[in-house]
Amino acid sequence: MAERGAYAKGVVRREEILAAALDVFSREGYRGTSLRDIAKQVGVSLPGLMHYFDSKEHLLTAILQKRDQVDAEAHPADGDFLDGLLVIMRHNRDVPGLVQLYITLAAAAEDPSHPAHAFFIERFAFLRLTLAEVIRDRQSAGMARADLDPEHVARILIAVADGIQIQWALDRSVDMAGDIERLWDAISS
Amino acid sequence: MAERGAYAKGVVRREEILAAALDVFSREGYRGTSLRDIAKQVGVSLPGLMHYFDSKEHLLTAILQKRDQVDAEAHPADGDFLDGLLVIMRHNRDVPGLVQLYITLAAAAEDPSHPAHAFFIERFAFLRLTLAEVIRDRQSAGMARADLDPEHVARILIAVADGIQIQWALDRSVDMAGDIERLWDAISS
DNA sequence: GTCTATAAGTCGATAGAC
């Protein structure tokens, strides 16, 4: 990895590879694709790929991190963070491979030694904190019942978002964003 | 597989192996364990294992099916099916390996050629149907708001159950059954 | 029907030349 040798060229090349890998996983599905396949589609050799990523698990984790970063930039919320989450859920219909990768890695990340372990813990903590804040704001604005527990509802919304992706992966007619929206309507009024 | 040769002895042995494998996965975690390891822990040889199961994916799918069957028998609902689901969620705290296996296989089952594909589609269809019926019964009994859409709420409850398991796997202090119960309280009154 | 033994292919990961 580029530790103190974080020279411009190395960082740029790594970002290029990451962007290409993200694109591959977005279009094609993630079906336990081998590193050789990824390297070929990205346009580097297998050791060329592993020069920038310590292991397959590290690469997959970096792809998910990059995805979050790209999503946040490409889909700025026109409302609050919950609105933004719905926009991303709608966008997820176009990237089934990333949805599958996300769930697979979330399950594997249970192991504390997995590279994605810290990523998911921090991700969930951030989502809980940010969503709870949104709920509090909506309560203040009279847009939600005052007796809702913001922390609890935040956790539930995250769980629904993850769980509904599993159902959508098996049946593409599931309306992920719509179902979350309807849940919010039912819970907030 | 025991197709038309479903002789008593073969079926019994298969069930023994399945029960042993279920026990192994319940106690130990599922961390991409090899078939050789499973065979060793179950007490058979690798070909002995593969005589009863066509592939690793078939074995893992059979383990999940067996789990559902065992759960249904071991944890009879003292109330309706939703109460029963909460009982199973509480029991899930004791079998982290099965929780991880369930999520991992659910993600992999997106592929229509995966042995677990049909299993998960049928499982979700059964859960939706049964839970929607419970919700209708509770509405009739005046235990839930009449304006709830039973099919929608059923899908949401399944999603929350799956999604909350991901969060629990990363943070064992999460109260899976309690969070679902509180969601129902918020949604039904 | 169940075992021991083993083969063929592919995986992630690494060594070493340039």
Place this chain on the structure above:
DNA sequence: GTCTATCGACTTATAGAC
């Protein structure tokens, strides 16, 4: 920094004794 070549471990799968 990128390649060729290769390693050990894993997978599925089969042959053949009992």
